[in-house]
Amino acid sequence: MTHTQVIPHQTPQAVATLDAQLAALDLAGRLRLAAGLGRAVFTTSLGIEDQVITAAIGTHRLPIEVATLETGRLFMETVVLIGQTEERYGLSIRRFRPDERDVEAYAAQYGLNGFYDSVEARHACCHVRKLKPLARALSGAEIWITGLRRAQSGNRASTPFAEYDTERNLLKINPLADWEIGTIHAHVAAEEIPVNPLHQRGYPSIGCEPCTRAIKPGEPERAGRWWWEQDEKRECGLHVPEPVASAITAAPH
Numbered sequence: 001m002t003h004t005q006v007i008p009h010q011t012p013q014a015v016a017t018l019d020a021q022l023a024a025l026d027l028a029g030r031l032r033l034a035a036g037l038g039r040a041v042f043t044t045s046l047g048i049e050d051q052v053i054t055a056a057i058g059t060h061r062l063p064i065e066v067a068t069l070e071t072g073r074l075f076m077e078t079v080v081l082i083g084q085t086e087e088r089y090g091l092s093i094r095r096f097r098p099d100e101r102d103v104e105a106y107a108a109q110y111g112l113n114g115f116y117d118s119v120e121a122r123h124a125c126c127h128v129r130k131l132k133p134l135a136r137a138l139s140g141a142e143i144w145i146t147g148l149r150r151a152q153s154g155n156r157a158s159t160p161f162a163e164y165d166t167e168r169n170l171l172k173i174n175p176l177a178d179w180e181i182g183t184i185h186a187h188v189a190a191e192e193i194p195v196n197p198l199h200q201r202g203y204p205s206i207g208c209e210p211c212t213r214a215i216k217p218g219e220p221e222r223a224g225r226w227w228w229e230q231d232e233k234r235e236c237g238l239h240v241p242e243p244v245a246s247a248i249t250a251a252p253h
């Protein structure tokens, strides 16, 4: 049977059925089911949730491609962890980097760190450094696997196991949607999964270095991301569509 015959399409009923199937499985079962639906790509930020998924893919030798967005502004700890993870699990993590012409055009218009000045400038930077590389990472994929969890933020509280991404025209699978952070930590400890040392220093959610700070006790997990912005629903646009500055036109893709 081919992928195109078994992949559930975007009908709400088909996605709801898949969602219920995924809910009844453990992590490996969820990933195995997703991998059987078509060409599957897992995008990792090397955060603790994503390390849990990468470990499962590597341990169970699942036919899922692993990709990361090397934005050029990552913490050194994150960059080092990419190689450590590849070595530990014997897999290859494909790096997708921004187009240099886009980066130069952004810097010319907004300044290299112009993202602090306005939400528009921040969206434009994420567009250049994340969204366009993500589009290349997902090119040709039928299944997009993510480490989204409902407990990460109010904005993610209704994250399903399966959803159809109409913007990218693929099925998005979130196999950790119902995992609490305590479960994540227990699993990482039990399986001795390598994680970013920044988690121990108050960074539960780690993105680009200039846009991530440690959180204070009691703050939401993602409070350290783009902390200078007031919008409680701030995201980078990977999982929630955000407006994009239209003036970054140096590169045609």
Ligand code: SF4
Residues within 6 Å of the ligand: 071, 073, 115, 122, 123, 125, 126, 127, 129, 130, 207, 208, 210, 211, 236
């Ligand atoms: S998180 Fe910050 S540095 Fe990274 S792409 Fe977005 S605005 Fe740019």
